[in-house]
Amino acid sequence: MASTVEANEDDRLSKLPDDVLLNIVERLDIADAARTTILSRRWKQIPAVLSKIVITADSFEPKHKEWSKLTSDDIVRANTAVLEATRSILERRAGSLYPIHLLRIQFYLGDESILIGQTVANTIATQKVDSAEFTILTKVRKKCAKNDLLTYGKQFMSFFDACPNAFGGLVRLTLENLRLGESDFPKIFSMCKQLEFLSLYECDMGIQSFLEVEHPQLSELVIVCGRLERVDLKWAPKLTKLKFNIFRCKDDPFCLGYVPLLQTVSIINVAFTWHKMLKLSELLDKAAISNLTLDFKSEKIWVKPEGRRQLLPVFHKLRILNLINIAEECDLTWTMFLLDGAPNLKELHILVRNHLCEMITEKRRELPVVCKEKDKGLEWEPSTSDFKHHNLAGLSIYGRFHAVDKLVRFARKVVEAAVNLEDIRLYKSPVCVRCKHMLQEWTFEETSWLSYEFRKEIPSVVRIHFPSLGQVFSK
Numbered sequence: 282m283a284s285t286v287e288a289n290e291d292d293r294l295s296k297l298p299d300d301v302l303l304n305i306v307e308r309l310d311i312a313d314a315a316r317t318t319i320l321s322r323r324w325k326q327i328p329a330v331l332s333k334i335v336i337t338a339d340s341f342e343p344k345h346k347e348w349s350k351l352t353s354d355d356i357v358r359a360n361t362a363v364l365e366a367t368r369s370i371l372e373r374r375a376g377s378l379y380p381i382h383l384l385r386i387q388f389y390l391g392d393e394s395i396l397i398g399q400t401v402a403n404t405i406a407t408q409k410v411d412s413a414e415f416t417i418l419t420k421v422r423k424k425c426a427k428n429d430l431l432t433y434g435k436q437f438m439s440f441f442d443a444c445p446n447a448f449g450g451l452v453r454l455t456l457e458n459l460r461l462g463e464s465d466f467p468k469i470f471s472m473c474k475q476l477e478f479l480s481l482y483e484c485d486m487g488i489q490s491f492l493e494v495e496h497p498q499l500s501e502l503v504i505v506c507g508r509l510e511r512v513d514l515k516w517a518p519k520l521t522k523l524k525f526n527i528f529r530c531k532d533d534p535f536c537l538g539y540v541p542l543l544q545t546v547s548i549i550n551v552a553f554t555w556h557k558m559l560k561l562s563e564l565l566d567k568a569a570i571s572n573l574t575l576d577f578k579s580e581k582i583w584v585k586p587e588g589r590r591q592l593l594p595v596f597h598k599l600r601i602l603n604l605i606n607i608a609e610e611c612d613l614t615w616t617m618f619l620l621d622g623a624p625n626l627k628e629l630h631i632l633v634r635n636h637l638c639e640m641i642t643e644k645r646r647e648l649p650v651v652c653k654e655k656d657k658g659l660e661w662e663p664s665t666s667d668f669k670h671h672n673l674a675g676l677s678i679y680g681r682f683h684a685v686d687k688l689v690r691f692a693r694k695v696v697e698a699a700v701n702l703e704d705i706r707l708y709k710s711p712v713c714v715r716c717k718h719m720l721q722e723w724t725f726e727e728t729s730w731l732s733y734e735f736r737k738e739i740p741s742v743v744r745i746h747f748p749s750l751g752q753v754f755s756k
Contacts, residue, residue: 333383335383371404384414434461453477456480470496492509493513499517501523506526511530514535551577562594575603575605578640606636609687626673675702678692
């Protein structure tokens, strides 16, 4: 009876079209995908025709442990499993005529790295691979000591030198916790000729080091933390997205050279007393962006209000503006300088909250480097006394609405200036992983109260909406 059932199951699976089988397997975690090869004779052939291959170390890590609690043995076992899976799947494809549209490997820097790299290099050399990606993790993920950074930097460059063909075929590369030599980044940019995406977390060449970027294909660059004094984007003709998340330097964190296609810029920072207030007209010089995000982490506002004449050259194409994590105690009048300088702005999103998961709290607030006045130096006067904006179509306000009077006054100022504004959307504050328990939908009482408060100041021709948080981003 058992053999009859097995035969029937095998026959049923055999009737599925190839594209259906592929669709099923490509939706599975790689460990589960590997197990499908025992289901039937036809399923054994699936790895050889997969178009999407994603192998990640976290798929093989203990499910009950957070990454911060992983032991060295856990990491070695996960990395060994990644190597075995990479070899098993890619070597089984030898001679396959089916292209790989996506090959994404996530692994830890270690003894297995070179073997993983060599296996991927052989696949890139012998098969058609549209997009190859490496995410390279370090055993210590957060708050690395100087010696760890130096050790990981040397390990990475040894790996890089041993697998030039693998890196030469990469389209996306994510690195973390590396302190490299001055000649290493130019070497990486030179070898990774196909690179379109680069993410660097805590990567530098030492304290107050300078990074120069020259690359013909790079379209997206993400810099997170690190001890870089400045990033000089000298020549990146295809760069469209730039993200800076936390910078320690006193002055402008980056300098824009030849970046004719740059459209989206995101700057996230906690301002300390040593940070100067940034002038966006100078920082974004030579760029005419369409999408700008400024995240203040519920701390001091670090942009300096400027006049329309200074901002117009860099803001004349700006369509979407996101002002994120403005502390609840901050006055919001200063934000109008951005509206004044961006006459073609279509959407304004503003998130006002004291995000306790990220902001500086308790005794740390007494440290001398912490800014006590979060909205100091934000004085601004409009370019004309009757300043009007004719293109703003939508205003979205996110928050916990503790200081509702302040938000109503802000909305009224925007409505008075934006003569064609039709809709205001009020959202509850987004949540992160640590405060996700606070995620709630609007109640009838809340919407009634806020409608009453806003309607006292906002003309009835402007519609007020209360969308679900599920329809928006999560910070």
